[in-house]
Amino acid sequence: MITCDILIVGQGLTGSLLAWHLQQAGLNVIVVDPGETNASQVAAGLVTPITGRRWVLTEAIEEYWPTAKAFYRHLEQLWDTRFWHERPTLRIYRSETERELARRRARHPGYRAYLGEEVAPGKAGFGLADPFGSRWLTRTAHLATTALLAAVRRWLQRNHRLHQSRLLPEDLALQGGKVRWGDFQADIAIFCEGWQVVHNPWFGSLPWQPSRGQILTLECRPPPPAFPVNGGIWLLPEGENQVRIGATYRWDHLTPAPDARDSEELLRKFASLFHQPPEYQILKETAGIRPNTLDHHPIVGPHPRFPQLFVCNGMGSKAALYAPLVCQQLCDHLLHRTPLPARIHLRRYHDRLLD
Numbered sequence: 001m002i003t004c005d006i007l008i009v010g011q012g013l014t015g016s017l018l019a020w021h022l023q024q025a026g027l028n029v030i031v032v033d034p035g036e037t038n039a040s041q042v043a044a045g046l047v048t049p050i051t052g053r054r055w056v057l058t059e060a061i062e063e064y065w066p067t068a069k070a071f072y073r074h075l076e077q078l079w080d081t082r083f084w085h086e087r088p089t090l091r092i093y094r095s096e097t098e099r100e101l102a103r104r105r106a107r108h109p110g111y112r113a114y115l116g117e118e119v120a121p122g123k124a125g126f127g128l129a130d131p132f133g134s135r136w137l138t139r140t141a142h143l144a145t146t147a148l149l150a151a152v153r154r155w156l157q158r159n160h161r162l163h164q165s166r167l168l169p170e171d172l173a174l175q176g177g178k179v180r181w182g183d184f185q186a187d188i189a190i191f192c193e194g195w196q197v198v199h200n201p202w203f204g205s206l207p208w209q210p211s212r213g214q215i216l217t218l219e220c221r222p223p224p225p226a227f228p229v230n231g232g233i234w235l236l237p238e239g240e241n242q243v244r245i246g247a248t249y250r251w252d253h254l255t256p257a258p259d260a261r262d263s264e265e266l267l268r269k270f271a272s273l274f275h276q277p278p279e280y281q282i283l284k285e286t287a288g289i290r291p292n293t294l295d296h297h298p299i300v301g302p303h304p305r306f307p308q309l310f311v312c313n314g315m316g317s318k319a320a321l322y323a324p325l326v327c328q329q330l331c332d333h334l335l336h337r338t339p340l341p342a343r344i345h346l347r348r349y350h351d352r353l354l355d
């Protein structure tokens with residue numbers, strides 16, 4: 001029998017960061033993951049505090065942003081690898097109404113740190129079509145998720161903390177307030193299964209709203225803008241002539257395989273960003289499924305009937321921004337009984353688990 005304090009199910013961004021926090025806090029963790037491609041590896045890892053047509057600033061950004069930046073920077077130093085790439089994004093206005101809204105937001109003290117200069121129509125450069133102008137989003141970044149996950153995986157393997165397998169719920173026994181799975185016994189299990197939580201017998205009835213997303217990698221000539229652009233879709237330059245564009249949202253077709261309809265949609269939107277679209281060649285098509293939730297906040301906490309079972313999931317489209325703080329908060333809760341913030345606590349949906 002192999003005993004540990006915590007069994008983590010899933011090594012996406014959530015399970016990885018949680019394992020790191022818990023292990024650093026002195027707990028003994030085992031992570032179970034089948035090693036298949038997951039949403040975290042597919043994600044662009046964009047960190048954009050102001051999002052949506054209404055230019056809304058992410059709730060609790062003053063906690064999320066510094067925690068994420070400090071956490072990824074810390075891992076960069078430790079592993080001598082660059083994960084966090086911070087640079088401004090140019091957001092193209094798509095109407096006069098949007099421009100007026102952004103101007104109002106820019107006058108709001110809470111938004112000032114995140115909104116930069118407005119750029120006049122026709123001045124964005126790189127052949128971008130900007131009839132209403134554009135504005136710099138100053139605090140934006142992207143996280144190299146694939147490199148980060150690979151680094152965490154190596155760290156787990158070096159420490160014999162990773163078990164490559166899929167945990168079948170029927171094989172998990174709840175005994176004497178603990179959990180037992182095969183040869184492993186733990187005080188608690190934390191499910192970080194990404195969108196596959198919908199099949200989880202204990203937490204599957206929570207209001208998950210998984211969405212499929214697709215990204216294309218293109219080589220284009222003339223070269224794409226030298227900075228990230230957001231205008232209906234986002235565009236992330238990678239090297240001299242390469243660019244990633246994304247991402248689609250679909251709620252009807254939950255398979256992680258790339259789809260021709262999504263590629264067409266992305267290419268159409270890409271072309272509409274320019275006066276004269278660059279010539280391109282598709283280098284790669286990737287797709288994955290995001291674990292979105294009904295209220296757009298993560299869902300974290302113990303099951304109301306089985307206190308040895310926890311969920312930590314629902315990072316949605318903001319995993320790179322949310323995961324460092326949310327995993328830290330769950331770690332503090334487990335070690336010091338620090339209350340979980342109400343906005344992420346599973347308690348808000350207890351009725352769905354107690355019916």
Ligand SMILES: Cc1cc2nc3c(=O)[nH]c(=O)nc-3n(C[C@H](O)[C@H](O)[C@H](O)COP(=O)(O)OP(=O)(O)OC[C@H]3O[C@@H](n4cnc5c(N)ncnc54)[C@H](O)[C@@H]3O)c2cc1C
Nearest residue numbers: 010012013014040043045046167193194213288318319320
């Ligand atoms: C196209 C696309 C673009 C995106 N862009 C961004 C972006 O720009 N910025 C951003 O922040 N987020 C983005 N996201 C969202 C982000 O990728 C997800 O929110 C995040 O990766 C979820 O991480 P996770 O660890 O919860 O889930 P996942 O990454 O899906 O990992 C879950 C893991 O659990 C494992 N697992 C599941 N069931 C079991 C089981 N029974 N036993 C063992 N293991 C199991 C899976 O195999 C998987 O490895 C994007 C997603 C997609 C698809």
